[in-house]
Amino acid sequence: MKRSEAAHAVGVDVGTTVTKAVVFAPDGTALRRAARPTVLHRAGPGRYEQDAAAVTASVVAVLDELEPGPVAAVGITGQGDGLWAVDDAGHPVRAAISWLDARAADVVAEWTAGGALLQVFDRTGNLPFAGSAGPLLAWLDRNEPATLDRAATAAYCKDVVVQRLTGLRATDVSSVPFLDPGTRDYDPALLATLGLAHRRDLLPPVLAAPVEGLRTAIGGIPAGTPVVAAPYDLPAAALGAGVAKVGDGLLIVGTTLACQVLADRVGTGEPAGLTLTTWEPGRWLRALPAMVGTAGLDWVLNLTGGTPDDLPALLAGGDSTGLSVLPFFAEAGERAPFVAPAARARIDGLHTGVTAADLVVATCEAIAYSARHCLTAAGLDGELFACGGGMRSGAWAQIFADVLDRPVRVLLGEEVGARGAAQAALRTVGDAELPPPPPTAVFTPRRSYDDRYADYLLAVANARSTWRTTP
Template sequence: MYIGIDVGTSTVKAAAFDERGGALAVESRPVALDIRGGRVEQDMDEVYGAVVDVLAALTAGAGEPVELVGLTGQGDGVWLVDESGRPVRPAISWMDGRAHELVDRWQASGVFESVFRRTGSAMFPGCPGPVLAWLDRHEPKSLDAAATALYCKDMVFQRLTGVRATDVSDASMPFLDPRTRAYSPEVLDALGLAHRRELLAPVSDPVAVGELPTGTRIANGPYDLPACALGAGVTEPGDGLLIVGTCLASLVAACELDLTGEPAGLYISTDRPGRWLRAMPAMVGTAALDWVLNTTGVPHTEVDALLAGAPAGANGVRVQPYFAPSGERAPFVEPRLRAELTGVSLESTKADLIRATCEGIGFAARHCLEAAGLTGSLAICGGGTRSPAWMRLFADVLGRPLRIVEGEVGARGAVLAAAERYGVELDVASWTAPTAVLEPNPERSAFYARAYEEHLGRLASSRARARSERAVEEHQGGPRT
């Protein structure tokens, strides 16, 4: 038996697989997000306790020994721990927006672009660079008390094994030079963090390994985005993966670095030198739909029926799905961009609103995949795959076949990374086989191709307004209250 642990933003899961990748069992626990005034934090002890719980529950019912464990989890944010790996303060989530003024300042001064040209990482408020710089200015005592500024899975790995380490994928945002696979002193200098260099965990290349208290081998694999790419079999240049989860993440495998063009997204280093994932992780995916469902009082079980109850185009209702309090980070960075709902009248229905939201998320995904350079096949995974009607809508909006990969894809990727690290041979094709292949409807795809161009036009206007608001705030000397 092989176990993959996926420490997600709102749910911690552990999944057990047989040697051919067949799912045996899954255990999960919810974890809370503390969202207040643009700040998003998590209790590290709660997150770690959930990992211990799901692992214990899964192994307690196992009828055979565990061969090895792979670990993955949410990326970005800052998880400050002391020398023993215990929390110094609550973790600051990747969804946090408190550092948006720093990002604005770095965009205006050229620091933002210079970091991207060196590392391929377009910073956003919730990534470690801005968060650490904000803490250095506003909470220096927290940094003084910390031994390490970790990523989520690295915190869990240190608590489980005592090993202090990260990997090249997590370190990619924003400090790692993708050519040298080491931290860039120039980036630390540019962000004013050279004096905090010792807080960064050693980059283990290949991934770090250790043992659980039971003696079971564990590997600290790539974070959730590249782990999902491994679990979906996306490794050939040009092939892509769309993850419809809390975050709407678009990934395309690449064998070349292109640091030109608009700074956005990032290049994620993989365990294979010379291979990267060009990532465009938009801030919200299912989180946007969840907000609309909660606001309208519609349960998730009715989504498919409501999607069928409104035509393509949602009777003129349009949703720009930029709901994150920290704005958007891909395929562009605009911390002040917010969601917009237009075309609503007294005749509009809940079905129109739900369909418009799903269509808006589909347009955002298409924008990200085009910017990431998708030329090959496309796999899709995440919680959104549980809605067949939404998957059909995605195929039509994207205008291409979808390789649907269901189940705990991130946990699968974590196991495959652990197996490669330990030299355990597994049938990768069997582990990554799609559940189904969904073809687009040509007529609806043609309609959505036109609607997508209209979406880009509305988005350009929204971005212009956001930039104008930023300019006004800078002229007036600070953000509006």
């Protein structure tokens, strides 16, 4: 149904460390923005958690700050994977486990050795990693069964936020572990294969477009305003960026490196990554979200006494000749375009003449090599859009264009995911959709990295053989 002729919409993006909200005009203009930091706790070696109640409070806070008044709808997206367990009222029964968490690595190793992981990939196009919902649910079932007994729902971040705000217990087709991509519902045989059939009742109903009204007014938004559980952050960002043609892709250079390409078939190739069911029948996003990204660069900057503000000068003054970096700095290893929980970073070619700038350039190039590795595996053959904090650096964006050997259409601003959430909300309530944002800049290749990329692939292949035996 058509709710209004020219209604505004709000998109909320609940990130890992920041919650953002944006109010959009009908022509797609971002009118106002609000943001609140959230806390990611390191609960122990390889363990990362968040206070789900505090995360929901951050959503209320940004909506209060926006004060958008009556709107057509509010769309909520957020970080994917991890496990957010709540009771009937939507209150957390334990700290939410982040997608960065590595505690379920032994579960993944067990499923790999027994062949279960390959069965998951063959049936769904998804390969679980330590921080994804399936292994974490199994870990809790083995180590904290009483916690799951107290829970009513185990879902994604944005789904539990929507439940607290509206009372709706549901998820959308993009945010479902154990999904049969053909039926667009849970696969009972898969749950049985993974030994989780007895926890089926914790999985929320799968709806094409979950929507319910606000229980109470927030920041001038009236009670009853439709709140939509949009696709989670990866597909929401693709929707917000305007990825609409099979073969087009989106590169998000954030804490991690999220690479995804729109496809008309379920993922194949080396078992890794995700095949995300979209809201459009017959279309999937082949997503390879690598663990490398700005977090690894920040670590290198901190190690060398620099800050992100120093990046332009460092990239301008550095020379990576003779240096080789494998950028697998994440404590949980790597998950795309291959799965290797024991993956570790390497820096080769160091000597006393290497400067901090040289090391930063080599690291930025290595992250771009990972992007090419992922996007090639995902089947990119169309236009490439890019966003995320890393794209604020024109020099680094140029490195990506050079390494990828294709134009990179950069969408600056932090609202691509929020735009996708607002887009999903308007689509759900029947209002006119937002137009895709125009690129802020287009970077075209200026030099070839083909030889150095080939060296990178060889170094990765050699390292993988050692990771198999290295804890």
